[in-house]
Amino acid sequence: MQQLIGDLIFLLFAAITIAGALMAVGLKNIFHNVLSLALTLLGTAGIFIFLHAEFLALVQVLIYAGAISIAIIFAIMLSPPLSMKPVPRSMTKILVSACVSALVFAVFVYIFIKAPWQVSLDPSLGDYSVVHLGEVLVEHYAFAFELISVVLLVAILGALVIAREEPGRPS
Amino acid sequence: MTDLNLLHISVWANFAGFFLATFFPKNWVKQSIAAAVGLAGIGALASTILLFRQFGNPAPIEWSYTWLEWNSAKVSLGYYLDDLALIMLTAVCVISFLIQLYSVWYMNEDPAKKRFFATITFFTWAMISFVVSVNLFSSYIYWELIGLASYLLIGFWHERPEPRKAAIKAFVMTRFGDLGFLATVILLLIKAHSLDIPFLITDAAALLTQKELLVVVMLLFLGVMGKSAQFPLYNWLPDAMEGPTPVSALIHSATMVAAGVYLLVRLFPLIEVSQAGMQYIMVIGALTSVMAAILALTERDMKRILAYSTVSQLGFMVMAVGAGTWHGGMFHLLTHAFFKSMLFLLSGYFIYAAHHCNDIFEMAKVPLKDKSKLMLVLLWIGALALSGLFPFSGFMSKESIFGYLLESHQYAVYAAALFISFLTAYYTTRMALIVSKNGVERGQTPFHEKGSDPFLNIALRLPVTLLGVMTLAGVWVFLPWHKEFFHIHTDWQAEEWLNLAITTTVVLTGMGISFAYFGRKVYSEKGWVTLVPGLDYLISKKFFLDDFWNAVMDKVVIGLANLGFWSEAHIINAAVNNVGYMIVRGGRAVSALQVGEVQRYILIAMLVIVAVAVYLICL
């Protein structure tokens, strides 16, 4: 019984994710796309919980759905010309892209089915806690941790430099 | 003075004359002529002494300097002087000297005479070197050099267009034949591994199969056809009369055209092994002889009569060699050289007498009292020798050939030779009769030989006189020495007397008919030719041979040249250019792949990934 409910909720979140993704690439209005993206990210957060990564689900909601989507929304809304012009869609392009994507999906599926995964299903083995996450992060991946800070710093500075208006010219 | 030294002198004296005449300053004309003629005389003297010393000596003089050597084959320069080469050497040296002496008179008023003497000594040197050459390759080199000299001398008066055309015609036609000679040299080099003449005439025949030998003979004869004016390459010789008369006398009667026959005789031991080859040579020789004799029947130009006569006699010699008698052919070559050159020199005089006109009917208009008696007598001596009447030299050499033909039972050839002899007697007598006519019958043309200095007089008269003496008496005086060499038997059986009777009858018949037509006061121009339907037309068209070769040149040679030109422009050039165009177009095509659309790039990248994945899956 419990597993049935679990399955149903899993399927629900999976459906939200996929539906959101389809809307994110399918809809015409770019604002709708962005909001669908946020929906997708929320669905993904739910999937994360199923994978015993609760901390990560929180991070996903906070940062991804909360910050990144909003950043994109800001970019769209604060520059009116960026949100204009719905462009007529080309059927050729849609078909070709769909075909290629389908092909790639087929390849993936085939590999997943054929590959001999050595799976250990027992959920109780292993430490999923945040405490353990922090320990490992600081102990083994300290360098990467520092590095990502630098990356973020550089990204911010870079974004500022690139998007800077040239002196004397109207935006 | 060793024999070898004498040989060196006779070979190189003329070269020294050529060298000096060329490199003396432009205004040293007299000195150049003196050097040329003087050195030619020294050469002639040396060769005559050599002849008296060496003739009959079974050991030939050999001297060679190896120039190139590979495997067992050698190309060397040097001398091989056996009796054959010795007698030819002396004949060439002496005749050449006499003609150069005559040229002093003939070219007296010509502004370019220094060039003339330089070229004619060059020719003589090349001819002599050809005769004594020890190696077939150096023979070929000298063969080409005499062709070059012939071209230079035919076109001597190059300001006029006819000599230029005639020179080119001669050179191109003989050059065509020379391909055959070159092919022979190459073939012999490959098959016999040696080009040394002593080797070729002794052991080489054993090294080749009958088929190879036939090919060699045919190719060699191609060269002879070109140089010695055999059918179908003879029509350059009449046109070569555009050159000065001494040139016609030396080159186109006595020496250069005889070089082909000499070559056949030189390589006779090699050639006679191939029966088919000999037959072929004989047939072509006979055909040439008859055709040329017919063409001489109605000719008006004295030099052209003599030219056709030369072609006919050369054909006769070639026929003799083909029938198997090299000594007969060689004998006739030598006697012919003397009397034919004399006849040409005389024609120079008679042309001068007719105010520089070659037409014999113009000469007929000059009164008899104005024509030099000496010249007329010598003319008749030459004419009778050419016709083959006893006791002139031409009679002896022709008899030798007739006798051999009878002995070897080649009756068809004998009949052909008789026919040729008849025609020769007829047209020669016609020429002599008309030239020695008294001008009163056909309207006079006065002539006065300019009183000139005695040296020029000697220059005119001495050579012809000496040649006349040789024609008349030469064979008889030297008979004890040369009768073995020419296989002359003086003890005559019934067969020989029968032969004598037949040939003399034929000759006298020809002469008689000629006298009947041309001997009287009112005489025809063309004789019995008009009686044969179509013959006059054929003769006037020269058997269409000129037209044939012109057509060949136009269609084949120029066609090939045009083909080459077209293919060079459209194929070779186009290919080279197209390589460049292809590269540029290829580059443009490749650069069209760079569309700049990022999504296209990603698309292709994904497709490639799928393809690689599928490939790896399928492994």
Added chain:
Amino acid sequence: MIYQQLMPYLLLSAGLFCIGLYGVLERRSLIGILIAVELILNSANINFLAFGRFMDVDKAVGQIYSIFVIGLAAAEVAVGLSIVVAIYRKYRSINIEKLVKLKG
């Protein structure tokens, strides 16, 4: 018991990846492409966590990888958006089909 097997998560991430790929190939607007790229990154995240959960590894490793991916995604979005702004200023268009300066 679906959520206790590896395969559904793999299929989900594959599907998300392919939808994102479709978006990258088809969308004309630069921001649309950016959004699709985010989807791809998310699919990678699900993959990491799924393998972390079902394989015999330290359970913190998958999560750490995902954290870093999220961080990098954030940086990428920041820079990407500023580039879009700069492009718009220069070319007055964010239609990727018009941005073909590298043609030829």
